[in-house]
Amino acid sequence: MTIEPILAADGVTLAYGARPIVIDASLAIAGGERVAIVGPNGAGKSTFLRALTGVLTPRAGGVRLCGAPIATVDRMVVARTIAVVPELAQLPFAMPVDEVVALGRLPHEPPISGLRPSDEAAVVAAIERVGVGHLRRRDARELSMGERQLVFIAVAVAQAASILVLDEPTAHLDIRHQVEVMELVRDLNERDGTTIVAVLHDLALAAHFFPRIVVMDGGRIVADGPPAATLDEAHIRGVFGVDPALVRLPAGAA
């Protein structure tokens, strides 16, 4: 490979205690790519994602961010490079949506004085982009799961990093919002050049919106490539254990 990948895992192995979760996973993601990671529950997708974002340190192997071992990169620099959509944590206090989204600017703003006008502009832009402008003054704790999911995506968008990582971004959304989020993600990728790494459960969405699919099973990467090659009948039957006829993939995908 001639171009340095923006994010790369080299033989990553992760374990909780003696139980291996991810085994010898290697993945190179180039800047501007759009990658979906799919696999059955317990395949190690989320754990692998935590290693890719520098939260977990692998037992063996390593993760490089722009060529540098991620553990050696300053946390604030990592946070300005990789934005991760937060888990749907319950907020301890009442908090308006725009202030929640503003937390995405923490890695950028000056530590003491807080938001600069440019940060506020980024927050407003993120809110508009994700389409949660009507929720701006609402208490984030009063929102539905779906609305909260969108707000937390806006936090990561406000972070304005070159890599956006999403773990099950459509889990709590109805079909219309699922498609809207996927379209937003594609737009961020195509228009802004943001590299996207997403863990998805919905194979049809993954095949439709992602040109590159990584299939994980039992902690290993078992397939990596375009949907036509990775979400074929053999993989769906072998990895997910279901009749491929149950999964309606976009025409030409499989």
Added chain:
Amino acid sequence: MAAGALSQDLGSVGVAARIRARPVVVEIVVLVVLAIVALAGVGLGSVRISPADTVAVILWRAFGIDVGATWAPATEAIIWELRLPRVLTAMVIGGGLAVAGATFQGLLRNPLADPFVLGTSSGAALGAAVAILLPVDVAILAFGLLHALAFGGALMAAFVVFRLGGSGGPGGLTRLLLTGYAIGSVLAALLTLAMYVSGSDLRQIFSFLLGGLAGASWPRLVVAAPLIIASCALIVARSRSLDGLLLGDSAARHLGVDVRRERGILLALASMATAAGVAISGLIGFVGLVVPHLVRLLVGPSARRVIPISAIAGAALLVAADLGARLAGDVPVGVVMALVGAPFFLFLLGRTRSGYEL
């Protein structure tokens, strides 16, 4: 958000939301209130001194400025030796406890946390009880064994709790809280035992538990204030980490916060502010739990606003409560604060329509 397009209120959200858009207004109002209660605290008491004389004496003694007024020597002594150190001590301790409470609430993501959640109160009280029961009497300047052991006991309790319960991981906060509760229970049991065997010293231990500012003096203030003020200033400097933690540990990490390190530092600073305060004043509750919530009602949960405004508001509340306690014939300050403050707080809670809940 301090200003700009984000803060524009769309109306119909109620008074609290409109004030929230203007933290600067809240800051100024709270500062003015603090100035008024501080002047009242120095001027009022068994001997009433006019505000003009009060200001004149303070200007003369503190800055050597002669405004041409005359006063009796007794007036000067009352202001300078008795009331001013007491008011300043109340300000520093009230502010410190409010900042510590806001910090613990944010760090532990728990609205019910207060400065004593890591067992600092039990540690301080046990230290004080031991000091009272020991038949030795050492004192350096204005500091006796009681202050030293109360301070040490509070810090020791927080340290033990953090070492045993602060290992983090999933459910780490619950573990820390439960460890605080368990250690606090052990210390409280020992305290009860100490009180049981204390005989005629019981009253002295009891008065530490009630808390109060009667023991305030310049030397004590001069030692405690820098500890408290420095801790609070360092907490303010780290409020970004507190904001990140609002979204939880993993989100904070992705926003660039070194969660484990920041939590350790902030817990240590908040414990230091608490310990230095209770060593002088004994256990004073309410202010550390309620003031941060009051401030959040006004300016939202961002630590950058909550921490500094809590400091001023906590200072004002304790000065006012101490004044009330003196005027009511030296009843314990905690009694005044809870009797007057709690209904006021309930009133505010009932008025808010922002879905605020404890």
